[in-house]
Amino acid sequence: MSSEVMKEAHRCTTICNACRYCEGFCAVFPVMEMRRKFTDPELKYFANLCHNCRGCYYACQYAPPHEFDLNYPEVMAKLRKETYQEFAWPGCVSKLFKNNGLYIFAMTTLAIFLFIAGTMLFKGPQALFTAVPGAEAFYKIIPYWLMCVIFMAVFFFSLYALYRGVKNMWRITESKPEELWKLSNHIQAMKDAFTLRYLEGNGDGCNYPDDKFSMIRRKFHHFTFYGFLGCMVATAIAFLYEHGFGIPSPFSIFSLPTFIGTVSGLALCYGTGGLLWLKSRMDHRPYDEQSVGMDMSFTTLLFLVSLSGLLLLLFRGTSAMGLLLCVHLGLVMGFFISMTSGKFVHIVYRYFALVRNAYEHREWD
């Protein structure tokens, strides 16, 4: 039984495939043209290949007020959200996409509260407002083993859940099982993903935040993505420092992990801040208004994680350290929780849609 969104996606795709003027814009239209008829699983794959660049909306001769009322980016965004719910593992997570913004906000606030309350309970309220000098300062607030256990637990659970999500996606979109882990597909998909090829348009960028072609969204997205990646790398190096070399944190500002972390944090802060700024000015027509909570909460959370991390670095020698640490860890925890139940999943599903795109093009050629 197809949803109303799915029915609308079929109607729109039929018009698009009879017109085909947009084939130069992104990855969706070329794979659309490989087909004459469309199944629900195929459209779920299309929805994750679309990244709301909006080129097709502004170029569309059938966009509103035309009686065909064609708004492809909007219907793809709606369908994409439905697929996030359908692909989600464990199944109960799918409900969390409904009021996603509220849910992410609540979970993050709760995490911050628990870190603060725990610190107050076990270390006394003064720990939050006392400067802690020297090595292992952070762990005098939150014990090291506790940090490791809870973050590792949530992180690895999330990774496993995303892996199951990908398996679900592959099955539900009826993608070919033997292609899932083929190296050549991943080489192509990584090229596409790491360059944000499809936000480049044909060299002029995408139509965001308004009808003009612009590279600005791609720029901010690159800062966000590589900033995020840098933060992960910095964390991994820090882990290695502590366990491989026995160097206790906090590290010097000139140490490798802190340096990479600082630069990446600045990039992440700048990128997410820019994306939020663009979103506040964007044309809402080629967009799913119901997704605003999910989209904004994810970007905002990343912005706050990077901002609080930078503040922690700046004020770690002061009496504000205790409170800042709790807030930062709470935000990071909120982010880890949202990995399976928030906009974070777009990274994974979009990537695997590009994997399928790679093999479909190879087969077609």
Next chain:
Amino acid sequence: MSNSQNNLRRKYDLLVVGGGNAALCAAISAKHERPNASVILLESSPKDVRGGNSRHTRNIRYIHPAKNSFLTGPYTEDECYQDLLGVTKGNTIEKMARLVIRESNNVGDWMMEQGVRFQPAMKGTLHLSRTNGFFLGGGKALINAYYATAEKLGVEILYEAEALDLEIENDTFKSCTVKMEGETFRIEANAVVLASGGYQANTEWLKNSWGPQAANFLVRGTPYDKGRMLKVMMDHGCKTLGDPTQGHMVAIDGRAPKFDGGICTRLDCVPFGVAVNKDCKRFYNEGEEIWPKRYAIWGRLVAGQPDQVAYIVIDSKAINLFMPSVFPPFEANTIEDLAGELGIDPAGLKATVDEFNAHCPSDTSKFNSGDKDGVATVEGLEPPKTNWARPIDTPPFYGYMLRPGITFSYLSLALNERMQVEKEDGGVFKNIFAAGEITSGNVLGQGYMAGFGMTIGTVFGRRAGKEAMNV
């Protein structure tokens, strides 16, 4: 006085009437010629549907000495002119035709400078890959780029502003009466470029030219092309060219909207099927030529049938051989049931298909959907089908209803080589220029070749804008 009126100048250097490709090329070229000139452009439609028929286009034909990243080989003036003679059967004005073709040389480069982007020929249109440049995103993307450029150059643009009348004294344009936001006012200018399209969206005028059957024509493009400026100029004694019943007319899906159906209502299945009228009689050789060379005659053919309707029947062998249709085909397991779906006589359709099938050659192994294959009906069938004549025998059977879809009319203002509008008495309107569909009859007497409407609009538009700065 409305706000928009308060901001208007007392007098402009140039007024452009129309908001499609030709109008924008004229406005942009005028600003290139004289950057300080005051130029105002009147688009009668709302902003969301601006651009006239240009927003439904997707390519432009132009000559070029060498291939580039999106054109696969050279295309010369002589070859283009021969192609034009082929489709118009010689019904053109050589001086004007050669002017369009010659000045189209590498015009894609100029278009790219104005922000237009090209892509290689679309899948399914590879036969045009050498001669026609395809716009990335189609005509609306082109129009968006031109509007952005015109705005940047300082062209004033009024939307939902309809030109009603022209004040002309001593063969000289003085002012234009404009209706906007419910008010009527005048705009004075030193020169005017009329680029307001054909008259095909004016059903009453079409009926006058064609007779009452024109009520059944679908208009493939903008509903705003009412031919008002054409009429005004005719009243002022301009010289016109072209038969009012001539135009770019194709057969499209009968379920298409009355206006603005655009490209997706096309049906490319005619060569692979049997076409009948409402009396279930065949009326033309469906396999005369490859479809890109014949699609432009089928509009007139269908317009000539009773009730201006035709039906195309194919079988499951052919369903995947053409571009997908926007409306699903009617479908049935027998020819009689299909006729029921289509609303025509089951016995009549069955008899026609049976007769056709009986005349199909026994050997159809040379069938080739991509090119003329010589698989023709044997003697005795009238009219014959000279290519792709495979029997319609493999269910399920599919059917479509066809209606004439008019793209634009050819009845035109006669131009001299400066793009000035000529008078019936041999004189010329000194500061009245024209471009685009309203001038297409200077080049197209009948027939059509893909992407040439945009050539006429671009070349005449650029020239008109430039000449209007040198009145």
